[in-house]
Amino acid sequence: MRSLEIGSCPVCKTNNFSELASHEEIRRQVEELWAYHTRRLKPGAPVQQLFDRAVFSQAPPFHIVQCDECGTVMRNPRESETSIVDLYASEEPPEAALEDLFDEQVAFYAPRVRTLEKLLGRSGSVLEVGSYLGAFLHAAQDRGWKATGVDVNERANAFASARGANVIPGTIDDVPQDHRYDVVALWNCLDQLPDPERALLHARSLMSEGGLVTARVPNGALYATLIKPRFRRMLLAQNNLLAFPYRHGFTPSSLRTLLTGTGFEVVRMRGDTLVATAGSWTRSWAAAEERIVKAATRLLLPAARSPWIEVYARAV
Helix, strand or coil, X not given: CCCEECCCCCCCXXXXXXXXXXXXHHHHHHHHHHHHHHCCECCCCCHHHHECCCECCCCCCCCEXXXXXXCCEEECCEECHHHHHHHHHHCCCCHHHHHHHHXXXXXXXXXXXXXXXXXXXXXXXXXXXXXXXXXXXXXXXXXXXXXXXXXXXXXXXXXXXXXXXXXXXXXXXXXXXXXXXXXXXXXXXXXXXXXXXXXXHHHHHCEEEEEEEEEEEEEHHHHHHCCCHHHHHHHHXXXXXXXXXXXXXXXXXXXXXXXXHCCEEEEEEEEECCCCCCCCCECHHXXXXXXXHHHHHHHHCCHHHCCEEEEEEEEC
């Protein structure tokens, strides 16, 4: 059952917000998102192909607001902590959609593993919080890393385990404290957690000296900037920002503040895009368009203007 609560900003803890999108505006964005993706699929495509494209784990928000102090974007009211954990634990993503996503994500995460090796100076041990399909774990293992994931979803864990991943069922709170990791990764996860600050503090306690934390989060500032209809269709829809299916959307500044306050020093921050969503049912022109637009976005736009923000920070 969906349980909602009025929340404070996860970064500066204030309750001073400005509304970015009303319930009616969000409904229009959902309709636009469905229209955008359905026209990009081949005739006869099963509805499961819209999973993680137009159908998301969390129901559309009632309101989307922006913190007046730090610019962080969030849904408010938002799902309670118990509700959000139960939601992700009970989700049953379709197998066919998972196969397409896994292949794309392995290729996507391979260069991220190499970035971690450069920053750490070697390979090592890594814990991924919210490991989902295990694509990052797979990419890390291919490079000689000892990789462990933790996720609340049994079906995703079974999918990842079948492909050789070592996965712990549960949340970061269920990770044993008797091991220290060189890297803790929160790819596409920190923004969905009930309490990002608490999660980062816990991650810090699991890390070896000088270890790294890395995360990818949606750029709330871009959503706030491109909310106007004539701009939003491609860049927001293509990067899963339209209708904002996330709990929080940080800005480069608020993300840096959050990391600094939890014992980390940012060593690299860059703009990024969502992993490619084109699959076997995507029209060829749409798949090519997505590759071109996302490649240009990663090449040309700074973190402040990119759909997603990728950050690497060292424990201090």
